[in-house]
Amino acid sequence: MSDPTIGLLRDLIAIDSVNPSLVSGGAGEREIAEAVAREMHAIGMDVEVTEVATGRPNVVGTLEGRAPGRSLMFCGHLDTVSVAGMASPFDPIVRDGRLYGRGSADMKGGVAAMIGAARSLASSGGLESGRLIVAAVVDEEYASIGAEALVSRWHADAAVVTEPTDLVVAIGHKGFSWIEVTTKGRAAHGSRPQEGLDAILRMGRLLSRLERLDRKLQARPAHPVLGTPSLHGSLIAGGRELSTYPDCCVLQMERRTISGETADVALSEIEEILAALRLEDSDFQGDARLMFNRPPYETPAGHELPQLLESAVLSIGHPANRAGMTYWTDAAILGHGGIPSVIFGPGGEGYHGLEEYVRVNEVLACRDALTILARKFCV
Numbered sequence: 080m081s082d083p084t085i086g087l088l089r090d091l092i093a094i095d096s097v098n099p100s101l102v103s104g105g106a107g108e109r110e111i112a113e114a115v116a117r118e119m120h121a122i123g124m125d126v127e128v129t130e131v132a133t134g135r136p137n138v139v140g141t142l143e144g145r146a147p148g149r150s151l152m153f154c155g156h157l158d159t160v161s162v163a164g165m166a167s168p169f170d171p172i173v174r175d176g177r178l179y180g181r182g183s184a185d186m187k188g189g190v191a192a193m194i195g196a197a198r199s200l201a202s203s204g205g206l207e208s209g210r211l212i213v214a215a216v217v218d219e220e221y222a223s224i225g226a227e228a229l230v231s232r233w234h235a236d237a238a239v240v241t242e243p244t245d246l247v248v249a250i251g252h253k254g255f256s257w258i259e260v261t262t263k264g265r266a267a268h269g270s271r272p273q274e275g276l277d278a279i280l281r282m283g284r285l286l287s288r289l290e291r292l293d294r295k296l297q298a299r300p301a302h303p304v305l306g307t308p309s310l311h312g313s314l315i316a317g318g319r320e321l322s323t324y325p326d327c328c329v330l331q332m333e334r335r336t337i338s339g340e341t342a343d344v345a346l347s348e349i350e351e352i353l354a355a356l357r358l359e360d361s362d363f364q365g366d367a368r369l370m371f372n373r374p375p376y377e378t379p380a381g382h383e384l385p386q387l388l389e390s391a392v393l394s395i396g397h398p399a400n401r402a403g404m405t406y407w408t409d410a411a412i413l414g415h416g417g418i419p420s421v422i423f424g425p426g427g428e429g430y431h432g433l434e435e436y437v438r439v440n441e442v443l444a445c446r447d448a449l450t451i452l453a454r455k456f457c458v
């Protein structure tokens with residue numbers, strides 16, 4: 080495989096960059112960031128490496144045009160989810176046009192494509208005008224401290240986040256809220272029902288209301304780009320031992336949000352259910368708290384970026400499709416930080432699964448479309 084973009088992708092897959100906040104003992108992004116910085120230097124970019132947390136550096140490479148003009152940012156994350164259960168996560172094997180390995184699709188393929196685009200530009204005379212910023216950030220799979228640090232230091236007139244979209248031009252995605260709900264009971268010997276209060280059965284009351292709420296949310300008219308909200312229970316724990324009434328049960332759940340919903344929509348829905356349950360039974364005790372919230376994102380209506388990218392995709396012989404994505408990305412942080420963004424990258428299968436691959440031809444097509452986009456946008 081002599082193509083430098085695919086060569087780089089193989090090198091990136093071979094480097095363990097499991098997110099250490101997500102998976103304790105994870106290798107982190109230091110080694111992969113060094114590889115990315117080396118590649119950017121070799122291309123002739125100006126490179127800035129900024130430690131966001133200990134051993135976790137963002138890498139930003141810039142390619143200056145010969146005249147002033149607009150700036151375009153490409154952004155991708157360097158971290159991956161866990162490799163537990165995978166046969167050979169760091170062994171980049173090509174089979175039937177697919178390149179396998181942890182992070183191949185999510186999203187070292189996109190990272191290789193955006194750096195490959197910078198290489199194509201630099202080796203064909205550079206940018207006539209404007210500025211290309213290529214940002215490889217840490218920690219997208221956990222708390223996005225990389226993207227947060229990036230928007231606090233860098234600005235661009237538009238951005239492409241190269242998460243896997245199967246080369247669909249994605250103009251938005253849902254947000255999410257994580258909520259923790261606790262129900263309280265009273266511990267007592269299992270043989271003494273008049274003394275015990277069962278926190279787990281009380282959580283059951285809440286769970287059945289949640290299921291009803293989820294059906295209602297998904298029955299709403301779908302937002303044209305983002306679809307409908309939804310929720311699911313994620314983790315649950317409670318009880319002490321078999322022969323004891325459980326005094327506490329804790330549920331952690333996720334609510335996916337769409338634009339038009341407020342940041343506290345999920346919490347207020349749960350609080351409404353808890354209030355209703357208290358009204359039905361004065362012994363019912365439960366409370367909820369918001370653990371984490373990320374807003375949804377939509378590319379500003381009428382922005383030229385999706386259109387320009389679609390024509391770039393068409394010009395390399397691929398169909399141009401526009402849609403929303405379901406999963407959250409750093410595009411929300413860039414977008415809400417003042418950089419209008421789309422999501423566009425090479426697809427595959429097995430994101431967060433046991434067998435992950437990216438389609439090699441899509442990595443190359445993504446690189447070529449991004450190269451054309453940069454020339455068109457940076458004027």
Ligand SMILES: [Zn+2]
Binds near residue numbers: 156185186219242
């Ligand atoms: Zn990702």
